[in-house]
Amino acid sequence: MRTSHKLVRLLALLFAFALVAAACGDDEGDAPTTTADVPTETSAAPSEDPIVVGGSLALTGFLAPTAAIHKVAGELFVERLNAAGGLLGRDVVWDVRDDESTPDQAAAIYERLITEENVDLVLGPYGTGTITAAMAVAEREGFVFPHHTASLTYAYTYACHFPTWPVGVDTNISNPNIVYDALEASGNPPATIGFVLNEFPGTQLIGYGPPNSDAGGAVSEAKKRGWDVVLEINFPTATSDWAPIASQVAEADPDFLYVGALGVDGPNLLTALDAINYTPKGHFYQWPAPGPLLGAPNADGAMSVTVFESHPPYTDDPEAASIVDEFAAKAAEAGIPYTLFDVQAATSWTAWQVLTAGVAGAGSLDQEEICDWLLNNPVETIIGTIDFDPAQQNYYGDLSVIKQIQDGKWVVVYPPEKALPGATPEL
Amino acid sequence: MKSRRRALTGFAVAFLILLAVPHLAERMDWPGFYLTFMFTAFFWITQSSSWNMLTGYSGYFSFGQGAWFGVGVYTTAVLAGKQGWSFLAALPLAGFTALIVGLLLGLVVFRLRSLGGEIFALTTLAVAFVLAAIARIFAAIDGGRGAFMTSVPLPEFLGEFRPAMYRMTLVIMMLTLVTAYLIYESRLGWGLFAIRDDEQVARGLGVPTFRYKMAALGANAFFGGLMGGVWALQIGFVTVEDVFSIRVPLFVILMSVLGGTRHWMGPVVGSLIIFTIVDRFNSAGFENFNQVFIGSLLILLVLAVREGIYLRIRERWVATASLFGLIIAASVIFNSSSMVWKFLWALLGILLMALIPDRAWQKLALRRRPTPSESREDRETVDA
Numbered sequence: 189m190r191t192s193h194k195l196v197r198l199l200a201l202l203f204a205f206a207l208v209a210a211a212c213g214d215d216e217g218d219a220p221t222t223t224a225d226v227p228t229e230t231s232a233a234p235s236e237d238p239i240v241v242g243g244s245l246a247l248t249g250f251l252a253p254t255a256a257i258h259k260v261a262g263e264l265f266v267e268r269l270n271a272a273g274g275l276l277g278r279d280v281v282w283d284v285r286d287d288e289s290t291p292d293q294a295a296a297i298y299e300r301l302i303t304e305e306n307v308d309l310v311l312g313p314y315g316t317g318t319i320t321a322a323m324a325v326a327e328r329e330g331f332v333f334p335h336h337t338a339s340l341t342y343a344y345t346y347a348c349h350f351p352t353w354p355v356g357v358d359t360n361i362s363n364p365n366i367v368y369d370a371l372e373a374s375g376n377p378p379a380t381i382g383f384v385l386n387e388f389p390g391t392q393l394i395g396y397g398p399p400n401s402d403a404g405g406a407v408s409e410a411k412k413r414g415w416d417v418v419l420e421i422n423f424p425t426a427t428s429d430w431a432p433i434a435s436q437v438a439e440a441d442p443d444f445l446y447v448g449a450l451g452v453d454g455p456n457l458l459t460a461l462d463a464i465n466y467t468p469k470g471h472f473y474q475w476p477a478p479g480p481l482l483g484a485p486n487a488d489g490a491m492s493v494t495v496f497e498s499h500p501p502y503t504d505d506p507e508a509a510s511i512v513d514e515f516a517a518k519a520a521e522a523g524i525p526y527t528l529f530d531v532q533a534a535t536s537w538t539a540w541q542v543l544t545a546g547v548a549g550a551g552s553l554d555q556e557e558i559c560d561w562l563l564n565n566p567v568e569t570i571i572g573t574i575d576f577d578p579a580q581q582n583y584y585g586d587l588s589v590i591k592q593i594q595d596g597k598w599v600v601v602y603p604p605e606k607a608l609p610g611a612t613p614e615l
Numbered sequence: 616m617k618s619r620r621r622a623l624t625g626f627a628v629a630f631l632i633l634l635a636v637p638h639l640a641e642r643m644d645w646p647g648f649y650l651t652f653m654f655t656a657f658f659w660i661t662q663s664s665s666w667n668m669l670t671g672y673s674g675y676f677s678f679g680q681g682a683w684f685g686v687g688v689y690t691t692a693v694l695a696g697k698q699g700w701s702f703l704a705a706l707p708l709a710g711f712t713a714l715i716v717g718l719l720l721g722l723v724v725f726r727l728r729s730l731g732g733e734i735f736a737l738t739t740l741a742v743a744f745v746l747a748a749i750a751r752i753f754a755a756i757d758g759g760r761g762a763f764m765t766s767v768p769l770p771e772f773l774g775e776f777r778p779a780m781y782r783m784t785l786v787i788m789m790l791t792l793v794t795a796y797l798i799y800e801s802r803l804g805w806g807l808f809a810i811r812d813d814e815q816v817a818r819g820l821g822v823p824t825f826r827y828k829m830a831a832l833g834a835n836a837f838f839g840g841l842m843g844g845v846w847a848l849q850i851g852f853v854t855v856e857d858v859f860s861i862r863v864p865l866f867v868i869l870m871s872v873l874g875g876t877r878h879w880m881g882p883v884v885g886s887l888i889i890f891t892i893v894d895r896f897n898s899a900g901f902e903n904f905n906q907v908f909i910g911s912l913l914i915l916l917v918l919a920v921r922e923g924i925y926l927r928i929r930e931r932w933v934a935t936a937s938l939f940g941l942i943i944a945a946s947v948i949f950n951s952s953s954m955v956w957k958f959l960w961a962l963l964g965i966l967l968m969a970l971i972p973d974r975a976w977q978k979l980a981l982r983r984r985p986t987p988s989e990s991r992e993d994r995e996t997v998d999a
Contacts, residue, residue, distance in 0.1 A: 248903065286902050290857050292850045296655070300898060304648035304953065317761065317854050324765040324851035328776050329647075343763055387751055387759030389854065399760050400697075422759065424751065425856050 238279040239553065241266075241543070242307030244297040244322065245314050249289025250426065253477045254451055254532055255314040258336070259284065260519045261529075261536035262311070264511070269540075275547055287313055291321035298325040308553050311539055316340055316390040323349055332558045334542045336535035337475075339390025342398045344581055348559035350546075352538035353531075354495060354571065356586035360397045363493060363588055364406035364446075367472055368413055370491070370590040370602035371444065374613040378443030378470060381410045382419030384433060384457065385448035391474055392422075395448045406446055418442050427453075430460035438466040444615075450475040455484035462486055470615045478598060479526020488596070489614060493588040495571045496534030497600050499608050508570055511537070530598065538569040619800055623793070630789045637778040650777045652894065652955050657784035658842055658849075659890045661791045662863060663870040663882035665838035668795055669831040670868075671876030672804060674811030676732075679720070679739030680864040682746050683836040686713040687843025689750055692762035692853045697755075702767050706783075706844045713840020714833050716746070721832040725825050740864075747859035762853040769848075776848075783845045791838040795879040798834065807831055808877075869909060873916055875923015884925040888962050895959045912966075920969050927969040931976065938964045 243262075246255040266282050274280055283305065287294040294313050301307045302325065310326055312319045312335025319338035326333035327346040334350040341357045356362045371377045383406065385395040397403040410417060419440035421433055434457065437445060445468040447454055454473040461468065462485035472491040473481060481487055496502050498516075503509040512529040519527035529537075545567045550557035563582075566575040576582040590602040592613060599608040633653075640650055666680045687709035694705035724738050750757040773779035798804045806827045809817035818824050847853055866889065867882075874885020889909060896905045920927050928935045942964045946957040971979070 283900075285897070285900060288902070290860070291852050291854060292857055295849060295851055297897070299651050300648060303646055303651060304898065304955075306646075317852055317857065320761070320763070320765070320852035321850060327765070340761075343765075345766070387855075389759070389761040392758070392760045399754060399758065424759075 236278075238281040239275050239309065239547075240281050240283055240305070240307045241309045241311055242283045242285075242298070242301030242305060243311040243313060244285045244287035244294050244301075244318065246289040246318065247284075247286035249287075250451060251289040251315045251318075253480065254475075255289075256522065256524050257519070257526075257532045258314045258536040260522050260524060261515065261533040262540060264515055264518050265537055265540040268511075268514075269544060275544055276551070276553070280544075282311075283307060287318050287322075289315065289318065291317040294318035295321040295325050298322040302326075302329045302331060309543060309547065309558075311543055312336060312338070314536075316388070320344075320389075330555050332543070332546060332555050332562070334539040334546075336539040337532070339475075340393055340398075341581065341583060342393070342401075347563075347578065347582075348555070350539075350542050350562055350576055350582055352542055352569070352571075352574070353535040354574070354584060354587035357580045357583040358403070359586060360393050360395075360403060360405035361409065362586035363394060364409045366493065366586065366588050366602075367406075367446070367491065367590060368409065370613045371470070371615065372413075373602055374615045376615045377413075378415055378615075380416045380418045380440075380442045381444045381446060382421075382437060382440050382442030383407055383410075383417065383446050383448065384419070384421045384423065384437065386425055386427075386450060386453055387422050388425050388450060391448035391450065394474060395422075406448065410446070415444075419445075427456075430456045431463070433457060434460035434464055434466065437461060437468070438464055441466075442469070444468075444470040444472070447471060447473045449473060451477050452480050454490070455480040455487075458484040458486055458490075477526070478528070478530050478532070479524070482526065482593060482596065482598065487593050490593045491601075491613070492591055492598075494531035494591045494598075494600060495587055495589065497530055497591055497598060497608075498528040499599060501606065501609075502600075511570065528598070534571050538571050538574070541569045542567050542574065619797075622796060622800075626789060626793050626796070630785070633785050633789075634782070637774065637781055640778075646953065647777055649954065650781045654777075654781040654784040655849075655894070656887060656890050657781075657788040658846055659866065659870060659886040660883050661784070661788045661838055661842040663867045663874070663886045664788075664791050664795045664879065665835045665842075666864075666867045667871045667876055667879070667882045668798055668838075669828075669835040671871060671881065672798065672807035672811065673828055673831050675828065675832075676736045677739045677832075677835070678736055678864045678868075679717070679742055679836070680839055680867045681859055681861065682739065682743040683713040683717060683839030684843035684846070684863045685743060685746055685750070685858045686716050686836075687840030688847040688850070688853055688858045689756055689762070690840070691767075691844040691847045692764055693756055695767045696762050696764045696847070696853070701770070702848070703770055706841070709844025710837045710841030713843070714837040716742075717832050717836025718829060721829045725828050725832075743859050743864070747855050750859070751855045757853070757855050759855070762847075763851075764847045764853060765851050767848065780845065780849060784842065787838065787842050787845065791842075792879070792883070794834055794838070795882075798831070799879040803827055803830060869913055873913060873924060875925040875927075877922065878925055878929075880929075881923045881925040884928070884965075885923070888924070888966065891955070891959050891962055895956060898955075915970075916966075919972070924966065924969045928965055931968060931980070934980070935965055935968050938968055 245259055246252050262282055266280050269275060270279050285297045287297055298310060310331050310333060312333055313322055314337050316339045319335045320340060323333050323346055332348045334352060336352045338351060341359050383395060385391050395405050395407055397405040407417060419436060419442055421436055423433055447457060454476040467486040470489060476492055481490060498512045503512055515529040515533055516527040546558040546562040547553060549561040549565055563576055563578060566573050575584055577584050589600050589606040591598045592601045599611045601607050601611045601613045637650060662680060669675055670677050690709040690712045691705045694700040694708060695702045720742055724735055751759050769779045773782055806822040809822050810824055814824055870885040870889045871882040873889060875881030893905050896902060939961045942961040943957055946960050
């Protein structure tokens, strides 16, 4: 009993002493002490502190294979930016967290980055769901939000979101039609077409258009061209058993297979098709992880959309050529199987260019000033000049072009002015 | 009766104090993250406490928390996000829809005695899969395209987004805790604990087992769904894969088991500890180590503190409270990190305190033996 009382007394005494000391001490850790603590009122006062850009990427989860490309691209951009003197005379640090490919994690991370870590700027994550969730946080906090890979174009009404994958606000109409135009240009358009669509929000938008709208998408646009839709499969995002889907594809045997999928869905489907000795006559993949698709069986002839590839005319600019080379080295170092600087890396690069152009143009870290500057000035980027149009929810037309795997390499084949010299769509 | 009145007064006082936090935060210019941290903790406390009303009290192990949460999320996502209902009109339906789904499940599984034990657990897990498939199939719910909550306006009287989330989650958490406490203290609670110990004996003693289990499942589903309804706002963009994932039920189980399932306060303590650790790991950029750490911690605590942390530290409450205060005070003096970090250090202190074995503690503190009047031990001791 005596010992117990002694212990309690000792603890109580220590506690009381600590409280008194605490009352006398100051607590610098809790109150905002720098301009960076109040993000919307940050300024570009001369400082040795780096500018912190916060964000997340799907470093794990089903989006991770492609997000790895964005990580390398972002790191390379920051390295080159700092080597060239930084931003507003300050170094830039990228604080990137793992959102595990899930929207609620992404929302929590952006909330934390903005309100706890007091980052100066944010850059969007990879993937539609995570970007959409993170954008809501950025909007609440008044942060400028450049992002590269969100696909629900109709839904993004935040005035200061800046998309850098140039697909246009009506991408469900424009994007499939670019693909179909390429098929027509091949001189051998399909008579029948089959659709295999991931139940991912972005691929559903491309396939069918926005919810509660009769605008339509890839399926209805194909019908408008008089093509017979012989197959329409929707599969869950986490599908791992591809055999039943492959069987249905083989049975329908369309002239052209439109795979509205992402990541490694395409290679998985091709592997399953190969297992039943079926080779698609012509095939398209919406947003594939480029490396795995190259290595998939019967991948030759596969098509996809892009805005940049590591060949002329895109690499005619020496600056672009040096970025492509440095990216390849860095991607190889990071263990990424596909080291070419393509659409994923390019849109990521463009997002960084937009963010830094906004800051440099505004001459400040004030979010409103950056937003105003971006809304009122074109930005020169690696994918061309971007002029955000508020009337189109900050989109600026669909600049997609068609690439195809030919002789084991991705090459742009359509339209002719953007194609690798001499390359044409082959069906 | 007197102790119940005292407890309810305590709940009211705690509620009023917590209700004042957003005003304090604004006046003292606290970092916005503090409110986010708190309302996320309220979310987890609600989920784990509601789960405990069924599983902790009655012993029916449920994986259904993801289903109730998902039903709640999608109810407000459809009604407020897609149909344009006012959020506060849609919110109660989130709870009631989950309640109805829960009771329908209960009608089947509690009537069939063969669906006990592992089969009951698997059945509740399957419910989440079925609901996810339904949401994915029907475009009116999701149709695979996700549902937006980003443009849903909140009533002005709730304030800006963060204080509004804080106030709504606080109210739901307090309702859940008061319910958990009242069940625990009531005839219903005694009946549920009797079912947990031996259902056949309980039935023989006159406990209306079916009715009691339905009540517990209903309360579990209602509060899980109600909080899910609010949480749709925090997610912003609702997708089937995210909402019906195993994450919510898994964390809720971990939190409750860690805190202790034999007392209504157990899940509260477990939620605070696990959520704070996970949050700080994420904050420090070690999010990938979360599961390793939490898993290891759970193994350690299941072996060392089988009754759960709460019952262990309750036995040592003076020392625990002193240590908690001491660590907070010391970290205020010597550490300039945020209050959330200070809170974590103090919680880790509690964990260490709980890890001291009873024998060692008795030697250290020469703890007096419990008197016969210290009842309830039969309810709160660990299952053999």
